[in-house]
Amino acid sequence: MTTTAEKSTEATAPAVASKKKSRKFSPWGLVAWLVGLGFFFPVFWMVLTAFKSEGDAATNPPKLFFTPTLDQFKAVFEQGIGPAMLNSIFATGISTILVLLLGVPAAFALSLRPVRKTQDGLFFFMSTKMLPIVAAILPLYVIVSNIGMLDNIWSLVILYTSMNLPIAVWMMRSFFLEVPGELLEAASLDGASLMRSVREVILPLVSPGIAATALICVIFAWNEFFFAVNLTAVNAQTMPVYLVGFIAGEGQYWAVLSAAATITALPVILCGWFAQNKLVRGLSFGAIK
Amino acid sequence: MASIQYKKASCIYPGSDKLAVDSLSLDIQDGEFVVLVGPSGSGKSTALRMLAGLEDIDEGHIEIGGKDMVGVPSKDRDIAMVFQNYALYPNKTVAENMGFALKLRGVSAEERRKKVEDAAKILDLTEFLDRKPAKLSGGQRQRVAMGRAIVREPQVFCMDEPLSNLDAKLRVQTRTQIAALQRRLGTTTVYVTHDQVEAMTMGDRVAVLRFGKLQQFASPNDLYDKPANAFVAGFIGSPAMNLVTVPVTENGVKIGDGTMELERADLTKISDAGLNEVTIGIRPEVLEISDSVGVDVVVDLVEDLGSEAFVYTHAGSGVELVARCNPRTAPNLADSVKLRRHPDGTVHLFHPKTGERLN
Numbered sequence: 001m002t003t004t005a006e007k008s009t010e011a012t013a014p015a016v017a018s019k020k021k022s023r024k025f026s027p028w029g030l031v032a033w034l035v036g037l038g039f040f041f042p043v044f045w046m047v048l049t050a051f052k053s054e055g056d057a058a059t060n061p062p063k064l065f066f067t068p069t070l071d072q073f074k075a076v077f078e079q080g081i082g083p084a085m086l087n088s089i090f091a092t093g094i095s096t097i098l099v100l101l102l103g104v105p106a107a108f109a110l111s112l113r114p115v116r117k118t119q120d121g122l123f124f125f126m127s128t129k130m131l132p133i134v135a136a137i138l139p140l141y142v143i144v145s146n147i148g149m150l151d152n153i154w155s156l157v158i159l160y161t162s163m164n165l166p167i168a169v170w171m172m173r174s175f176f177l178e179v180p181g182e183l184l185e186a187a188s189l190d191g192a193s194l195m196r197s198v199r200e201v202i203l204p205l206v207s208p209g210i211a212a213t214a215l216i217c218v219i220f221a222w223n224e225f226f227f228a229v230n231l232t233a234v235n236a237q238t239m240p241v242y243l244v245g246f247i248a249g250e251g252q253y254w255a256v257l258s259a260a261a262t263i264t265a266l267p268v269i270l271c272g273w274f275a276q277n278k279l280v281r282g283l284s285f286g287a288i289k
Numbered sequence: 290m291a292s293i294q295y296k297k298a299s300c301i302y303p304g305s306d307k308l309a310v311d312s313l314s315l316d317i318q319d320g321e322f323v324v325l326v327g328p329s330g331s332g333k334s335t336a337l338r339m340l341a342g343l344e345d346i347d348e349g350h351i352e353i354g355g356k357d358m359v360g361v362p363s364k365d366r367d368i369a370m371v372f373q374n375y376a377l378y379p380n381k382t383v384a385e386n387m388g389f390a391l392k393l394r395g396v397s398a399e400e401r402r403k404k405v406e407d408a409a410k411i412l413d414l415t416e417f418l419d420r421k422p423a424k425l426s427g428g429q430r431q432r433v434a435m436g437r438a439i440v441r442e443p444q445v446f447c448m449d450e451p452l453s454n455l456d457a458k459l460r461v462q463t464r465t466q467i468a469a470l471q472r473r474l475g476t477t478t479v480y481v482t483h484d485q486v487e488a489m490t491m492g493d494r495v496a497v498l499r500f501g502k503l504q505q506f507a508s509p510n511d512l513y514d515k516p517a518n519a520f521v522a523g524f525i526g527s528p529a530m531n532l533v534t535v536p537v538t539e540n541g542v543k544i545g546d547g548t549m550e551l552e553r554a555d556l557t558k559i560s561d562a563g564l565n566e567v568t569i570g571i572r573p574e575v576l577e578i579s580d581s582v583g584v585d586v587v588v589d590l591v592e593d594l595g596s597e598a599f600v601y602t603h604a605g606s607g608v609e610l611v612a613r614c615n616p617r618t619a620p621n622l623a624d625s626v627k628l629r630r631h632p633d634g635t636v637h638l639f640h641p642k643t644g645e646r647l648n
Contacts, residue, residue, distance in 0.1 A: 182376035185343050190390035190441070191364045200389075204380040 043265075049258035057255035072259035081260065084242035087153055091238060092221040095160035099168045099217050102161070104210065107172035108198070112184065122173075125166040133226050144231055153236040159227050164217040171216065175209030176202070215275040219268050239264040291444035291477045293317040293340065297349035300335050309335040311501040312349065317494075322471050322478045324492035326485055328524070332501035333481045334449055340479060341368050341447045353444060369438035370447040373454065375430045377422040383409075383433050384418040390441045408436045411470070428459050435467070439474065446471070446478040452487065464491060485525050489513070497521050514635070519644035522570045522637055528599055531576070533608050534568045534641045542569055545604025547584040549630055555638055558647050567647070568639040573599060575634030576612035578620060583629030586610060591619050602628065 049057050051068035110118055140159075149155045179202055187197035203210075225240040232241060243264055246257040295315040302309045310332040317323050325333040338344040340351055342363030351358045358366060369390075377386050387408060388401040396404075409415045412432045422430055431451060438446055451467075452460045468491045471478050482488055488495045489509040497504040497512065497520075505517040509525075516522035522530050535542045537559055541550040549569075551559075559567050578600070586602035589609075598616035603609045612628050620626050630636065638647040 180374070180376065182372050182374055183378065185341075185363070186370070186372065186376040186378075186437075187389075188363045189341060189343075189366075189368060189370050190437075191393040192389075193364070196393065201378055201380075 046258045046265075047262050049254055050262045052255045052258075054253060054255045057258070058252075072255045073263070075256050076260045076263060081239075081242060081263065084237050084239050085263075087156075087232075087236055088222060088239040090153055091156040091160055092218055094157045095164065095221050096214055096217045098157070098161040099164045100210065100214060103165055103168035103172060103213070106165075107169045107176050108202075110169065111173045111176035112179070112181075112202075122170070125169055128162070129166050137226065137230055140227075141230060150231060151233040151236050153232075155231050156224075156228060156236060156238065159231075160221040160224060163224070163227075164220055167220070168213045168217055171213045172206070172209055175206045175213075178209075179205050212275060215271050218271055222268050291354050292319045293323075293445065293477060293479065294352040295336070295340075295349070296352065298336070298339060298346055298351050299348035300332075300339050300344050301347045308501050309344075310339065313498075313501075313503055315496055315503070315506055317477060317479070319477055320475045322468070322480065322491060322493045324488040324495045325479065325481045325498060326483065326488040326495055326524075327498035327504075328483060330500070331498040333483075333498045335501075336498070337447050337449055337479055337481045340445070341370050342366050367441075367444045368447055369441045369443040369445075370449065371431075371434045371438050371451045373450040375422075375434040375451075375454075377430060377433055377437075379422055382419050382421055383414060383425070383436075386422070386433055387436045387440050390437070404440050405436075408440045411439070412436050427455055428463065431455060431463065435470070439470070442476075444477065446476050446480075448478065448480045450482055451480075452482070452484075467491065486527065489525065497524060515646070516570075516637065517646055519568055519570065519639040522639065526572060528573055528611050530637070531571045531573065531610050532568055532639075533610075534566055535608070537565050537567055542567060544569075544584045544610075545586065545606055545608050547604075549584065549636075551636060551638075555636065555648050559638065562640065562647060564641065566641045568641045568644070570637035570639060571610075571630060571634065573611045573613045575631050575636075576610060576628050577631055578612060578614050578626050579629040580627065581629075583627035584610070586626060586628050588620050588622055588624045588626060591622065593619065600626075602626070 045062075048064075050072055051070070052063070052066055053069055053071065056063050056066045110122060144150055144155050183201055183205075184197055187201045192200065223240060224238075228236075228238045228241045229244070232238065243257075243260055246253065246260050293315070294317070295313045297312045297314055298310060299308050299312055300310040301307070313332075313336055315323070325336055327333045335344055339346050340353075340358075342358065342361065346359050353366065353368075378389065381389065384402075384405050387405045391401045391404060405418070406415070409418055412435060414429070414432055414436055417425060417429060417433070422433065425433065431454075434451065448467075452463055455463060464487060480487075480491060489512075492509060494506060494508050495512055496506040499520055505512060505521045507515075507517075512521060512525050516525060516530075519532055523532050533544065535544055537543075537556075538548055541548050541556070584604050586604045588600055588602050590601040592599045592601070593616045595616065598614050598619040600612045600614055600620060601609070602612065610628055614620075636648075639645065640647060
């Protein structure tokens, strides 16, 4: 009995080993690579073009090898990208800080101190994201215009804060729910007031989640175009709006446009790169809960 | 002085009108080790949490050291609790975990360190003081949880099934350590468990709870020898006491096809209660296998534990009886034997409907 059993396991062992080997070159891996490259290629081409001279950029067929130059980047800065960059940094930074200041206590209340109407409150938050932005722009324009806040960076700050708040609350709530209730009870028995328990016990546990949320808010606020293009003109112009100026009517200056686009995309790419693990964790937790 | 009184304390499940704890009244002396035991859903954890301030006292009162605790928040009750899942602060080291309560109270770092080190020595945790909980085993985490409670030198220890997450051998070892520690420290302790062996071995007195109501509050010996009702009788002791509802006859009760004789006094009590049926309770060690007299039974299963054996049998009318016997002379499966009550053995009598003790 035992001998035949041993024989059969030996027979299957090499088969299993060969199966594992062949998996390395499975078709799905290839598909994944192709899809990844497909998404990456436009960004790659944009960055490549940013280092070309206008002549090189306009050739047909497109050139892959050329002498790189930093002239385009110099041109972008000379044309005055500075104010737009400052506006973007200001709007993104302030709105993210506000979102954290408002959203963290809200998420705390909705997760660790639930009341009867908690689910309703959450739905109310989420429902604000269900309205298409295009439908909201008309009344928003009228209101902003009437209070004289057109072309004022603070309009964007307020709008970005309210735009990101539901996402932030939803994400941070899922992180707060991860904290075992018993920890709070233990802290309270040890003699900690609510503020103390939050500071010493909860926040250290939730801080990766807060960081991930902050990064998501930065990405959304930085890339936001629709509010910015409609509600700003010259003074409060943000980077995405500034980019539009490079799409000239009298012929395309691909290289300088690519340079400007690269500069615009760079902060967000860096943020995403540094936070990639935390982002995946944060986004997938929302899904599980 | 840290005596505890539950005075008709009740707690309602949120969102329902069922009572989780129903008018519980207990009088716990200072320094006593009291165990709350019962099956799942009996309200024992809720009763403990009411004491710690983690559940509201909806009706009645709970007093600690004579002071009413209704409306007093947990942090002001001077109670230390050991949770089932330990609830250690994951971002703090063992030393910081144990010293947290003292830090909150404003104790100096010097004194904190000394107290933590003293407690760590008692619990054998000195080499782990700088580790975080994630790097500890289950047993070590349990000791840190205990250390966190000890360092505080509170009025009362609350322990909510602290041994449930340990493996069997570690559980037995830690059980004795906790009992010895409590005796040494002399702090009033309320301990919740569903394991009646823990209850019997650790408690000075044990409160048995069922569906939120107190069944009996007595020393382990009294619970074993004189259970107040059929539930307590069947809950305490392993294997469980044989409890069968049988018709009463002239001289005793009819079990299976035979009769078991009862004392005169017991028979009088039964007839005084006007019953022609009674629930009889006999512990397995009171039944013995005999060749001559007794109830005819057929052996279903023999559990040999090395030092003793338990024989699971059934009698004629489907009545099941468990008896203890010597493993060397145990009967075989499907044997027909006779079971007889040991002449000195106690027979417990309970009302067939209410379960209340009759004798």
